[in-house]
Amino acid sequence: MADVSSDMICTTLCVNQYQNIEIHSMKRISTVQRFLLPIAILIILAAILQAYFEYRGKLATVEQDAQSQTRASIQLLQTTENLVHSQVLASMRLLRQNALNLGLPAINSSTVLNGKRIPNLVFGNHPQTGNFSVVDEVTRINGGTATLFVRAGDDFIRISTNVHQLDGSRAIGTLLDPKGRAIQALREGKPFYGVVDILGNPYITGYEPMFDAEGKLIGIWYVGFQADMDALRTTMENTRFLETGFAAMLDSHEHIRFLSSHIKTAAAERLLAERPATWRLISQDVPSWRFKVVYAYPKKEAAVQGLIKALYVLLSGLVGLGVLALIVQSQLTRLVIKPIGGDPALAVALVRKIASGNLEDDGLTGQQNTLIAHMITMRNNLRRMMDTLRSNSENLSLAASVFEHAGDGIFIADARLCIVQVNPSFEKITGFSAEEAKGKNPQELSFAIHDPKSLLEMIYCVKKNGQWRGELQNINKRGETYLISIDVSSVANQDGLISHYVGTFSDITLMKRQQESLQHMAYHDTLTQLPNRALFADRLRQALARVSRTEETIAVCYMDLDGFKPINDTLGHEAGDDLLIKLSERIKESLRSGDTIARMGGDEFALLLCNLRSGAEARDTLDRILQNIKQPFQVKNTEVHISASAGMFLNPSPDQDLDFILSRADHCMYLAKTNKALDFYVYDSTMEPLRPV
Numbered sequence: 001m002a003d004v005s006s007d008m009i010c011t012t013l014c015v016n017q018y019q020n021i022e023i024h025s026m027k028r029i030s031t032v033q034r035f036l037l038p039i040a041i042l043i044i045l046a047a048i049l050q051a052y053f054e055y056r057g058k059l060a061t062v063e064q065d066a067q068s069q070t071r072a073s074i075q076l077l078q079t080t081e082n083l084v085h086s087q088v089l090a091s092m093r094l095l096r097q098n099a100l101n102l103g104l105p106a107i108n109s110s111t112v113l114n115g116k117r118i119p120n121l122v123f124g125n126h127p128q129t130g131n132f133s134v135v136d137e138v139t140r141i142n143g144g145t146a147t148l149f150v151r152a153g154d155d156f157i158r159i160s161t162n163v164h165q166l167d168g169s170r171a172i173g174t175l176l177d178p179k180g181r182a183i184q185a186l187r188e189g190k191p192f193y194g195v196v197d198i199l200g201n202p203y204i205t206g207y208e209p210m211f212d213a214e215g216k217l218i219g220i221w222y223v224g225f226q227a228d229m230d231a232l233r234t235t236m237e238n239t240r241f242l243e244t245g246f247a248a249m250l251d252s253h254e255h256i257r258f259l260s261s262h263i264k265t266a267a268a269e270r271l272l273a274e275r276p277a278t279w280r281l282i283s284q285d286v287p288s289w290r291f292k293v294v295y296a297y298p299k300k301e302a303a304v305q306g307l308i309k310a311l312y313v314l315l316s317g318l319v320g321l322g323v324l325a326l327i328v329q330s331q332l333t334r335l336v337i338k339p340i341g342g343d344p345a346l347a348v349a350l351v352r353k354i355a356s357g358n359l360e361d362d363g364l365t366g367q368q369n370t371l372i373a374h375m376i377t378m379r380n381n382l383r384r385m386m387d388t389l390r391s392n393s394e395n396l397s398l399a400a401s402v403f404e405h406a407g408d409g410i411f412i413a414d415a416r417l418c419i420v421q422v423n424p425s426f427e428k429i430t431g432f433s434a435e436e437a438k439g440k441n442p443q444e445l446s447f448a449i450h451d452p453k454s455l456l457e458m459i460y461c462v463k464k465n466g467q468w469r470g471e472l473q474n475i476n477k478r479g480e481t482y483l484i485s486i487d488v489s490s491v492a493n494q495d496g497l498i499s500h501y502v503g504t505f506s507d508i509t510l511m512k513r514q515q516e517s518l519q520h521m522a523y524h525d526t527l528t529q530l531p532n533r534a535l536f537a538d539r540l541r542q543a544l545a546r547v548s549r550t551e552e553t554i555a556v557c558y559m560d561l562d563g564f565k566p567i568n569d570t571l572g573h574e575a576g577d578d579l580l581i582k583l584s585e586r587i588k589e590s591l592r593s594g595d596t597i598a599r600m601g602g603d604e605f606a607l608l609l610c611n612l613r614s615g616a617e618a619r620d621t622l623d624r625i626l627q628n629i630k631q632p633f634q635v636k637n638t639e640v641h642i643s644a645s646a647g648m649f650l651n652p653s654p655d656q657d658l659d660f661i662l663s664r665a666d667h668c669m670y671l672a673k674t675n676k677a678l679d680f681y682v683y684d685s686t687m688e689p690l691r692p693v
């Protein structure tokens with residue numbers, strides 16, 4: 001119980017802390033009380049109802065008992081009557097048989113009895129008035145009493161009897177009670193059997209009409225037994241109904257014959273006469289005896305008995321309720337409150353709060369290993385999950401936004417490299433819509449169309465290293481070639497197996513072109529598109545490096561146009577430009593693929609002749625070029641003639657400085673220009689420092 005109390009206190013404290021829970025009413029009534037309240041009300045109502053019914057039942061039982069005892073008393077009378085009735089019949093038969101043994105009944109003249117003249121009843125020749133042999137014989141054999149009556153008008157006079165009067169004499173000469181019960185039937189010639197009051201005593205009697213040979217009613221046969229009322233008297237005297245209730249047997253004159261011994265006759269007579277409302281009187285007639293059985297009891301006593309019974313039921317109900325309350329409280333505490341860890345209302349409120357989506361930590365705590373504690377843990381876990389989900393969702397929406405708005409094309413492919421999703425930039429760059437791209441692999445969308453191997457390399461690297469970066473040349477839906485810089489990485493599932501590939505790429509076609517253009521500009525002359533000084537120096541460097549391995553002959557020539565300025569001056573600068581372009585193309589066409597011509601500035605050009613078999617071949621080549629230049633050019637519809645002076649550095653060695661080589665060739669060119677005798681001079685470091693062609 002101490003645990004339960006502490007639980008309740010804990011719950012109340014928790015509830016108090018639990019701000020948002022609508023359990024104000026529950027604070028006042030605990031779950032056990034709420035559980036018990038309807039049961040208690042039901043049990044109390046049932047007990048009250050049962051008590052009421054018990055009360056009514058008790059009243060009815062008292063009434064029924066009284067009725068039943070009344071009937072029992074009557075039954076006793078009737079039993080007495082029935083038992084004696086057979087004796088009466090036997091005696092009646094015996095009386096008549098004894099008479100018939102003497103002769104048939106008849107009236108023979110008259111006789112005198114007690115000074116009165118009455119008809120003389122005879123059996124055969126035997127007068128019966130004052131003759132007691134027949135009746136005494138019957139009584140001797142069967143007991144009881146027997147009488148012979150003779151009819152005298154409407155009356156019947158006892159002429160022979162063994163019924164004695166109070167003075168002890170035989171009651172002959174007396175009349176059959178003219179107001180009695182038997183006389184009416186007998187006058188009509190019918191028998192009468194029943195209880196008759198004879199001289200103040202009840203007799204069970206039998207009366208039969210006596211007829212002579214002609215069938216004339218001349219008298220009465222009578223036999224009777226005085227009823228033994230001792231048993232009835234004892235029963236009545238011992239009867240005590242409730243505390244003061246009593247039983248009484250009244251005769252036809254309403255006189256009390258028998259009465260319960262605990263009440264005085266006068267008091268009983270007064271009650272029976274007044275019949276007060278506070279008493280219940282049950283009376284029943286016994287017609288054959290002309291008696292009346294009365295049972296009387298005070299209503300108050302019956303009510304008290306009923307109330308005692310009702311109170312007993314009520315108390316039993318309350319005791320039962322108390323026991324039930326204890327059982328319910330202990331079982332609820334053991335099976336519900338303790339496992340829950342507090343009032344179920346608190347748990348319900350907590351669940352409702354969680355269900356409403358409120359996962360805030362409100363400081364609620366629960367005892368270990370209880371439902372509330374588990375729910376709080378669940379709520380904490382849910383909150384953490386929600387935070388993670390929210391964060392993931394934000395990341396996802398961010399990722400989705402990036403995916404949607406990224407300038408780079410993005411595709412996501414499954415493990416078979418079939419595209420499952422692309423972003424708008426993918427559609428823009430490739431020209432393929434998302435619907436067209438889905439389900440296809442990059443090759444089917446013309447990725448790396450010219451170099452399918454690069455895709456295989458890409459897959460191999462991604463599988464091995466998790467990512468691959470490179471450039472691919474693709475063809476878009478419009479059939480245009482474009483170059484992409486692409487980054488492909490793999491996404492592994494929980495088992496560590498590749499589930500997806502993510503490719504991010506950008507169209508670098510334009511950038512590449514610009515880059516190439518810039519590179520071209522950096523190494524070429526913008527007017528003639530010939531290599532410039534820097535590219536020439538680079539090629540010369542490469543050639544020198546090669547020479548040490550191949551021992552081939554190379555030659556570096558420096559060339560300057562003669563009389564170019566006048567063309568500018570006369571035909572204009574544009575014509576000069578045109579001439580420079582056409583001259584460059586002519587020289588380029590006359591060179592072999594491994595040779596280089598570069599514009600060094602203004603009207604100055606440099607030549608790098610490689611793979612020469614000899615110095616003579618170098619001279620011949622330069623000479624052929626100079627002769628070629630002398631061929632007329634068509635500029636602005638004008639035939640223009642021009643020539644060039646040149647210098648050659650034949651067989652430069654790898655250890656020689658580039659500037660030195662060029663300055664030597666330039667110097668030779670200067671000699672040719674100033675000398676005018678030769679088109680070019682040759683500098684050969686291995687032979688002569690400077691010599692003409």
Ligand SMILES: Nc1nc2c(ncn2[C@@H]2O[C@H](COP(=O)(O)OP(=O)(O)OP(=O)(O)O)[C@@H](O)[C@H]2O)c(=O)[nH]1
Pocket residue numbers: 527560561562563564565566568572573574575576577580601602603
């Ligand atoms: N049209 C045109 N003229 C150029 C260009 N670069 C330099 N020139 C001109 O080329 C001329 C070069 O001068 P010079 O070397 O004296 O010309 P030249 O008449 O050939 O004289 P020599 O070389 O001494 O024979 C100058 O008038 C420059 O203005 C160019 O890119 N286009």
